[in-house]
Amino acid sequence: MKIKTLPLISGAILLLSFTLTSCLKDEVDVKKIHYTGEEFAVLQNYLNLPGERESYQVTLPDHMRDMGMAVPQINDARATLGRVLFYDKQLSRNNAVSCASCHHQELAFSDDKAKSEGFDGELTLRNSLALASVANFESSYGGGDSFFGQRSFFFWDERAHTIAEQSTLTIQDDIEMGMDLDVLAAKLVDVPYYPILFQKAFGDEVITKDRVLQAVQEFVNSFVSTNSRFDKGMSVHRNAFSDFNNFSPAENLGKTLFISNCSSCHSSDMSRVVEAIANNGLDMEYDDPGVASITYNEWDEGKFKVPFLRNIALTAPYMHDGRFATLRDVVEHYNSGVKNHPNLDFRLKNTSGLNQPKRLNLNEEEKDALVAFLGTLTDNQFIDDRRFADPFK
Numbered sequence: 001m002k003i004k005t006l007p008l009i010s011g012a013i014l015l016l017s018f019t020l021t022s023c024l025k026d027e028v029d030v031k032k033i034h035y036t037g038e039e040f041a042v043l044q045n046y047l048n049l050p051g052e053r054e055s056y057q058v059t060l061p062d063h064m065r066d067m068g069m070a071v072p073q074i075n076d077a078r079a080t081l082g083r084v085l086f087y088d089k090q091l092s093r094n095n096a097v098s099c100a101s102c103h104h105q106e107l108a109f110s111d112d113k114a115k116s117e118g119f120d121g122e123l124t125l126r127n128s129l130a131l132a133s134v135a136n137f138e139s140s141y142g143g144g145d146s147f148f149g150q151r152s153f154f155f156w157d158e159r160a161h162t163i164a165e166q167s168t169l170t171i172q173d174d175i176e177m178g179m180d181l182d183v184l185a186a187k188l189v190d191v192p193y194y195p196i197l198f199q200k201a202f203g204d205e206v207i208t209k210d211r212v213l214q215a216v217q218e219f220v221n222s223f224v225s226t227n228s229r230f231d232k233g234m235s236v237h238r239n240a241f242s243d244f245n246n247f248s249p250a251e252n253l254g255k256t257l258f259i260s261n262c263s264s265c266h267s268s269d270m271s272r273v274v275e276a277i278a279n280n281g282l283d284m285e286y287d288d289p290g291v292a293s294i295t296y297n298e299w300d301e302g303k304f305k306v307p308f309l310r311n312i313a314l315t316a317p318y319m320h321d322g323r324f325a326t327l328r329d330v331v332e333h334y335n336s337g338v339k340n341h342p343n344l345d346f347r348l349k350n351t352s353g354l355n356q357p358k359r360l361n362l363n364e365e366e367k368d369a370l371v372a373f374l375g376t377l378t379d380n381q382f383i384d385d386r387r388f389a390d391p392f393k
């Protein structure tokens with residue numbers, strides 16, 4: 001019996017290895033014909049793009065797929081174009097800033113300032129948001145209602161529903177980039193590398209504002225951060241509730257504290273936030289009304305987007321106005337500083353029915369443990385990934 005099946009098996013192996021080599025060969029051919037020699041020479045005058053097509057395909061680890069997250073489908077040529085646009089200062093009116101001026105890869109695509117500087121030196125109204133997991137928003141919500149009945153959109157007040165919409169607002173914003181999108185499309189026609197990159201991305205050289213936005217969206221959607229030490233623990237344990245064997249005792253204690261005090265909004269598995277927007281008790285009176293600046297509803301005053309905490313150790317300062325310099329300050333806010341605003345979220349009130357803000361009464365060791373746990377969410381592979389790096393020479 002064994003002997004009889006042997007030829008079959010070896011036949012199958014032969015067939016498999018044959019298919020594999022022919023697949024490999026196809027791939028090499030596709031890569032080779034990505035740019036003609038002439039096109040590549042033009043690109044090389046300005047850009048450090050690889051001659052071969054870079055893959056932006058996203059593979060989610062099992063534990064993230066277990067959570068029902070959809071995998072964003074990325075078009076490689078469009079993401080490559082989006083990468084160039086993201087780093088190109090010509091997207092601003094006076095060629096002074098690019099998206100990357102306020103979204104630095106080494107800071108998980110956030111900025112280290114409380115408010116960022118726009119094209120004309122004016123400060124943005126809010127703290128730059130990290131972009132390391134925006135596709136998680138997009139793919140898990142798709143603009144509709146989530147499993148938890150909450151939708152989640154873009155910006156601190158969630159005024160944009162897609163990255164294309166967000167980018168339209170950002171590029172045309174009088175403080176941020178100050179550029180009319182139609183003027184931008186006309187400006188890019190004269191830049192030698194764009195006709196080539198648009199041709200690869202869309203099949204012809206025509207540059208339109210919609211294509212610009214689509215390409216930027218494609219690139220930003222490919223920012224999926226899944227390689228933190230937290231993810232390593234999740235991939236072994238499949239849920240966040242047991243102690244992780246790759247964590248220190250302090251990190252495991254921090255994880256437990258996080259699950260009991262923070263995960264009801266920020267989530268325990270870091271796949272998507274549980275609550276889309278909330279008032280977390282920063283002030284009794286808000287200078288910036290947050291979501292209420294869009295809805296004009298007093299119930300929305302002081303409500304802001306519940307941010308993703310992936311790579312949070314890299315994205316100081318914290319909150320919509322960058323008021324806290326360190327994670328320790330953030331933990332102290334939740335420990336002892338939550339204000340009793342009328343819209344304060346019920347999860348941050350104590351359960352004794354007195355309608356007062358909750359005090360966590362953490363000791364020093366526990367505060368350090370929470371900070372240590374937040375540090376396990378850093379994904380160094382993501383911030384070192386050359387596919388997301390500045391392509392300009």
Ligand code: HEC
Binds near residue numbers: 103118177
């Ligand atoms: C001048 C600084 C600046 C520039 C330039 C800039 N951004 Fe931003 N970005 C910000 C700030 C500040 C916020 C938060 C603004 C708010 O919520 O009101 C933000 C928010 C975002 C968000 C929302 C993230 C979330 O989780 O909701 C995305 C996506 C984004 N920016 C992408 C881009 C892209 C793409 C570009 C280039 C087309 C760009 N940004 C250019 C400062 C900037």
Ligand code: HEC
Binds near residue numbers: 264278303
């Ligand atoms: C009621 C929901 C809720 C709970 C519970 C909650 N948060 Fe938040 N968190 C928010 C909201 C909303 C913001 C943004 C507020 C703002 O900027 O105005 C925020 C912001 C943060 C930030 C800053 C993020 C950034 O990008 O600047 C950190 C860090 C953070 N929370 C950690 C925690 C920790 C740690 C706990 C538990 C001790 C916790 N949160 C509990 C809602 C919540």
